[in-house]
Amino acid sequence: MTCGACCATFRVSFYWGETDDSYFGTVPQQLTQKLNHQRVCMSGTNQKQPRCVALVGEVGQEVSCSIYQQRPSPCREFLANQDGVNPDCDKARARYGLVPIHVIDIEPSNGEQEIVA
Numbered sequence: 850m851t852c853g854a855c856c857a858t859f860r861v862s863f864y865w866g867e868t869d870d871s872y873f874g875t876v877p878q879q880l881t882q883k884l885n886h887q888r889v890c891m892s893g894t895n896q897k898q899p900r901c902v903a904l905v906g907e908v909g910q911e912v913s914c915s916i917y918q919q920r921p922s923p924c925r926e927f928l929a930n931q932d933g934v935n936p937d938c939d940k941a942r943a944r945y946g947l948v949p950i951h952v953i954d955i956e957p958s959n960g961e962q963e964i965v966a
């Protein structure tokens with residue numbers, strides 16, 4: 850909701866069968882780019898300054914995925930690094946000057962975010 854750094858850092862590639870060109874696929878094919886006979890990627894992510902075409906908003910401020918329900922498997926499997934198991938999350942956030950997510954503690958009592966590490 851507020852980050853989106855991974856959507857604007859990595860190439861998001863996956864098997865073409867996840868697109869709606871396939872009977873069981875969900876990802877809108879027109880939002881993808883063909884890489885080879887087997888694989889496609891989200892348009893906009895196969896460039897020097899990646900940014901997925903489905904990403905709406907400003908990274909680190911307020912973002913959303915315009916195809917959230919139909920997003921491809923890499924997006925479903927990429928975990929926010931809340932417990933230190935996904936350093937790629939930290940790398941993506943660092944590109945945008947954001948601290949690793951696991952050093953942010955959300956205080957429900959006052960709604961403010963606090964750095965605790």
Ligand code: SF4
Nearest residue numbers: 856901903904914924
């Ligand atoms: S499809 Fe959605 S979740 Fe996946 S990279 Fe694009 S904006 Fe991010």
